[in-house]
Amino acid sequence: MSEEPRELTMAEALNEALQEEMRRDPGVFVIGEDIGRHGGLFRVTADLLDEFGPTRVIDSPISEAGITGAGVGAALVGSRPVVELQIFDFVTLVMDQLVNHAAKWRYMSGGQVSVPLVLRGPISNGIGMAAQHSQTLEAWFVHAPGLIVMMPSTPYDAKGMLKSAIREDNPVVFLEKRLLYARKGPVPEEEYLVPIGVADVKRVGSDVTVVAAGAPTQLALQAARQLAREGVEVEVIDPRTLKPLDIDTIAESVSKTGRLVVVNEGARAGGFASEVVARTLDHVALGDLKASPVRVTAKDTPIPYSTTLEREVLPSLEDVVGAVNQVLGRESAPAEVTV
Amino acid sequence: MTAVGEQGVAAVTLEELYGTMARIRAFETRAMELFGEKHIRGSVHPYIGMEAIAVGVCSVLEESDFITSTHRGHGHCIAKGLELRPMMAEITGRATGYCKGKGGSMHITAMRHGMLGADAIVGGSLAIAVGAAYSLRLQGKDSVTVAFFGDGAANQGIFHEAANLASVLSAPVIFVCENNQWAISMPIAKAINIEDVAIRGAGYGFPGEVVDGNDVLAVREVAARAVERARRGDGPTLIEAKSYRITPHSAATPTDNRSPDELAYWRDRDPIARFGRHLVENGLTTEERLAHLTDEARDAVADAAAYALDCPYPDVGEAETDVYAPSDWQRPGRLS
Numbered sequence: 001m002s003e004e005p006r007e008l009t010m011a012e013a014l015n016e017a018l019q020e021e022m023r024r025d026p027g028v029f030v031i032g033e034d035i036g037r038h039g040g041l042f043r044v045t046a047d048l049l050d051e052f053g054p055t056r057v058i059d060s061p062i063s064e065a066g067i068t069g070a071g072v073g074a075a076l077v078g079s080r081p082v083v084e085l086q087i088f089d090f091v092t093l094v095m096d097q098l099v100n101h102a103a104k105w106r107y108m109s110g111g112q113v114s115v116p117l118v119l120r121g122p123i124s125n126g127i128g129m130a131a132q133h134s135q136t137l138e139a140w141f142v143h144a145p146g147l148i149v150m151m152p153s154t155p156y157d158a159k160g161m162l163k164s165a166i167r168e169d170n171p172v173v174f175l176e177k178r179l180l181y182a183r184k185g186p187v188p189e190e191e192y193l194v195p196i197g198v199a200d201v202k203r204v205g206s207d208v209t210v211v212a213a214g215a216p217t218q219l220a221l222q223a224a225r226q227l228a229r230e231g232v233e234v235e236v237i238d239p240r241t242l243k244p245l246d247i248d249t250i251a252e253s254v255s256k257t258g259r260l261v262v263v264n265e266g267a268r269a270g271g272f273a274s275e276v277v278a279r280t281l282d283h284v285a286l287g288d289l290k291a292s293p294v295r296v297t298a299k300d301t302p303i304p305y306s307t308t309l310e311r312e313v314l315p316s317l318e319d320v321v322g323a324v325n326q327v328l329g330r331e332s333a334p335a336e337v338t339v
Numbered sequence: 340m341t342a343v344g345e346q347g348v349a350a351v352t353l354e355e356l357y358g359t360m361a362r363i364r365a366f367e368t369r370a371m372e373l374f375g376e377k378h379i380r381g382s383v384h385p386y387i388g389m390e391a392i393a394v395g396v397c398s399v400l401e402e403s404d405f406i407t408s409t410h411r412g413h414g415h416c417i418a419k420g421l422e423l424r425p426m427m428a429e430i431t432g433r434a435t436g437y438c439k440g441k442g443g444s445m446h447i448t449a450m451r452h453g454m455l456g457a458d459a460i461v462g463g464s465l466a467i468a469v470g471a472a473y474s475l476r477l478q479g480k481d482s483v484t485v486a487f488f489g490d491g492a493a494n495q496g497i498f499h500e501a502a503n504l505a506s507v508l509s510a511p512v513i514f515v516c517e518n519n520q521w522a523i524s525m526p527i528a529k530a531i532n533i534e535d536v537a538i539r540g541a542g543y544g545f546p547g548e549v550v551d552g553n554d555v556l557a558v559r560e561v562a563a564r565a566v567e568r569a570r571r572g573d574g575p576t577l578i579e580a581k582s583y584r585i586t587p588h589s590a591a592t593p594t595d596n597r598s599p600d601e602l603a604y605w606r607d608r609d610p611i612a613r614f615g616r617h618l619v620e621n622g623l624t625t626e627e628r629l630a631h632l633t634d635e636a637r638d639a640v641a642d643a644a645a646y647a648l649d650c651p652y653p654d655v656g657e658a659e660t661d662v663y664a665p666s667d668w669q670r671p672g673r674l675s
Contacts, residue, residue, distance in 0.1 A: 060507075073407075116664075169664035
């Protein structure tokens, strides 16, 4: 009988990625608020200070734009900084450094420089942290040429993706879901990488393609299990990297199933789900579609505090099941889910 | 000719200082003309009247040191040793420019000269300079990084974040505030309620020094101290160089609401003429020598402009290159 595979939480997996990359490359350093002595609010940088010391594990003042800008500068001259935003909503304070600087410096210089910077941190929705700690903003970053955007859904992916992000010569926005930090999953002892720009088919199915990254991947898998009991086979595709998007894998699946549902926790208008639908339509023959694609997203509101309200605004299991039923033309489709 | 060699910094001749200032003046003058002739798009933000700052500061730097610059950045580039031909080619949008015509007047970058880049977001590159300085020290190098910025940038949040971060990281960075008194139409007296931006250094725990920004030797002396301090590992310095831009904010925005008296006052303190007088009066050079240096500068700029205008525009295929550094994930059609 084979040994049980090792299980780690996503936070532990990310921690191990940082540790391995810092051991491998002395140019890697981490900077952020409470990441050293405290080990990070969510323990992603735990114990790194002891091993690598305060020059490479830098407890920073509360200065998000400052540390991100410093990360850009360090990247320009040969370091590989990993900047932690304690809560990813604080990226609003950082957008100039990220969008006007990290994303554009290579292009504006005519290719003289590269910016191997990772900006990572948690999306903290679903736990009552309210409107300024719960936003899912990947659409903003996908819209900024020059950035790479990644969002893992499992501990395995989280570790392999972060290692690839650190080795990447372009700036990477790395979005983690706080509710997934404590979730366990298999992570092999031996080293591996999850490549940038490669989607993963998390579940094979023939009836409907559901595209979801990050926490919604888990929601999609849950919906798929439920629907399987009713004889519906859902294929779940996790793009893992949102930009560059592995449209080939998505298009191939939709060409097979003829039906597309995209699940995303960002606001609906101008959201990433819309982008996936549009890009799929660029790549799939109209005749191969059996139904109009459906987006399951957060509502176009700030994220509210109260449990009942937050649940109402964020996509739910019922919403995903309803959307799948809708593209199948099944009667159980709830009326409130619209195209 | 006489060399000035403050302790611990590169020696330079007085004629080199004069010649570099003259080259900046000639370059900016020609750039304004080229804008008028529609060879330059967007705008040009001339450094005329402020030459002594870039030249004084960069004269104490080594090739291995770095600078960051601003939208008014041509002077910093020339002072740091960039060549006029690829500079002119860049601002005229040619393929042979430092940035292949993708950056233009406000974004000249030249890594081989330690020019990390010019930034058109006011204050935007201050934290970048701090991070570069910190990283170079982490790598065991003794390079310093100079962040040039204007008085207007001193009121941006990022200035304060960069200053504080530089201090707590003890980063070898020198903040050079070029106080030219005006942020387009906003006089500094209305923008800040203190006499000297330099005192803000104290708020972050490092020295702030005021210097006459139209006196190249005074700037050099202050910069030498700051660079030595940074190299020693004692952290940042804030230098406030008081100066004035003699021209309007930019070639594209010629409206100027400053008083003629004020302009006349500062024209009389032109840093190049003033340095020239100092050299001649002290018998350090002759009028003829200075005239020769000025001619040399004009000739070099004329050559650069002629070269640039003869260079091809970038191939349209270049529009989609350099968005990303080469990487495993790239294959055709995947950029979106």
